[in-house]
Amino acid sequence: MKVMKVTLLSAVAVGFLFGGSAPKAYPAGEVGRMVKLGEDIMAHTNTHPLTKDMVGNHLACKSCHLNGSDGKAGTADGIGTFIGTATSFPAYSKREKTVQTLQDRINNCFMRSMNGKRPIIDTEASVAMAAYVTWLSDGMPMHMDTKRPCSPKNSSRWAKNAKKFAGIQKKATHANYVNGKKLFEAKCASCHGKNGAGMGTFPPLWGKDAKGGWLAYNTGAGMSKLNKGAAWVQSNMPLGQGGTLKDQEAADIMLYVDAQPRADFDLKKGLFPAAKMGYYNSKVLKEHHSVRSNFKAFGLDVSKIRGDKVIK
Ligand code: HEC
Ligand code: HEC
Known part of the structure; x- marks a missing residue:
């Protein structure tokens, strides 16, 4: 009986971890506002007033971190999903040879995948994107990654x-x-x-x-x-x-x-x-x-x- 319970629990946990959709409700108050702002930026990165100057091409984050069936950037299940990403940070990165925060990791996509510049991490845009990605891992267990900066x-x-x-x-x-x-x-x-x-x-x-x-x-x-x-x-x-x-x-x-x-x-x-x-x-x-x-x-x-x- 005890064994069955454990198996059932871990099956539920795995299903939740890899489920491929955003939490049902936005957080309340100012945190919710930032999550929604981050979501909007991810969908319109190259035209959004807060990020367009940091982008050097015609792509948005959702061009590669694909929308899932809920229509939100990064909730699709393929390689590049954001579901679970925030649980790994801070994480070590071989490329920079330092421990990277989620904001650092987002900035790397700005200067490479978006052919642009690194947003300043104190800005509303940077915090909002990190808030959005973190929301997509809400409730999942943390496990800082000592080898790679990804979920x-x-x-x-x-x-x-x-x-x-x-x-x-x-x-x-x-x-x-x-x-x-x-x-x-x-x-x-x-x-x-x-x-x-x-x-x-x-x-x-x-x-x-x-x-x-x-x-x-x-x-x-x-x-x-x-x-x-x-x-x-x-x-x-x-x-x-x-x-x-x-x-x-x-x-x-x-x-x-x-x-x-x-x-x-x-x-x-x-x-x-x-x-x-x-x-x-x-x-x-x-x-x-x-x-x-x-x-x-x-x-x-x-x-x-x-x-x-x-x-x-
Ligand atoms: C041209 C495709 C492309 C675009 C556009 C892009 N990314 Fe990425 N992103 C990637 C790839 C590929 C990886 C994994 C790369 C690796 O491990 O070397 C990645 C990884 C990430 C990760 C780590 C996720 C994980 O769990 O592995 C984050 C966070 C991230 N990107 C954020 C962003 C944000 C925010 C934007 C928009 C500003 C963005 N990316 C735009 C391709 C892209
Ligand atoms: C039915 C239309 C469709 C087909 C066919 C298609 N793609 Fe895409 N592709 C998309 C869309 C749409 C996106 C971006 C998702 C978004 O913006 O929501 C995308 C994104 C991409 C990206 C990342 C963004 C970028 O522009 O760099 C790459 C790379 C890519 N596709 C390569 C391919 C390759 C290679 C094939 C053929 C094997 C292919 N696609 C077939 C529609 C398509």
């Missing part, structure tokens, strides 16, 4: 899939790129456009807008890494059909997508001048990535993969 659910999935896809991408050739282009045009272009520029509410994946501004994530973003991008896409795309792409298909599609033009990542450009910014919580103060260096990280030459014509 218990994302942590295992990122680590396992990134490793799997790294093995696949290291063997990539021009033939995989050609196959990736073909698959992209068949399975993705109907929403994201053949030129990757997005269409209407479907977000862009690469390239520039008419004014010369970058449309999508830069080369410092998780999505720009051949293994992590494939892991995210296999879990979440095509929209509503996550989990349908075979390993080699997801790998080839992202080999193609991540070989297209996107902004170089220069850590310094993501920081406000020191006087305004205050302290930047990282021991790594120099970082630079390009499409070329992201391919080199897997032992690949992007020119050969793309089959670029050599101009002498």
Whole structure:
């Protein structure tokens, strides 16, 4: 009888942890106002008056932290869910070699995935986004992560899939790129456009807008890494059909997508001048990535993969 009770309880706990939806009611008073503000920012990050100046592309947080059936950013169940994320923080991050708060982690997506600048953590926008993400873990047990700055659910999935896809991408050739282009045009272009520029509410994946501004994530973003991008896409795309792409298909599609033009990542450009910014919580103060260096990280030459014509 005692054993049964324990099993039942842990089944309920697991169901709650991985359930994939926001709590039913907003918190009362000022906390509730901040949670709602954070939710609004996540859905309109590049146009919201409090964050638009910190964004350098045409994406919102919900472009990658997808809406679940409740219509809220980050409640979808795939890789990148925010359900459970706040339970892991403060958490260690190998990239910065420091212990990161949830606000620090959010700021990393601003300067990489959003190709922008780190919001100042004392601002209402920064606190509101952290309040929203924290609300999505309300009632869940805390477990600060000593290895990775992500939720218990994302942590295992990122680590396992990134490793799997790294093995696949290291063997990539021009033939995989050609196959990736073909698959992209068949399975993705109907929403994201053949030129990757997005269409209407479907977000862009690469390239520039008419004014010369970058449309999508830069080369410092998780999505720009051949293994992590494939892991995210296999879990979440095509929209509503996550989990349908075979390993080699997801790998080839992202080999193609991540070989297209996107902004170089220069850590310094993501920081406000020191006087305004205050302290930047990282021991790594120099970082630079390009499409070329992201391919080199897997032992690949992007020119050969793309089959670029050599101009002498
Ligand atoms: C282009 C896609 C993309 C966009 C846009 C994006 N993110 Fe992320 N985000 C990611 C990826 C990929 C990861 C995991 C990366 C890793 O582990 O290397 C992540 C991780 C996170 C995490 C840790 C979550 C966890 O449990 O793993 C938080 C918090 C977060 N992002 C917040 C934000 C916020 C807030 C915004 C908007 C300002 C945003 N992100 C925009 C792709 C994106
Ligand atoms: C039915 C339309 C549809 C199809 C087909 C589709 N996507 Fe998406 N995709 C979306 C939407 C919509 C979002 C953003 C979610 C949101 O804003 O709510 C998205 C987000 C993304 C993102 C992260 C945001 C960004 O712009 O960088 C990537 C990467 C992506 N899709 C890749 C793909 C790939 C690769 C395929 C093909 C395997 C694909 N998608 C097929 C609709 C689609």
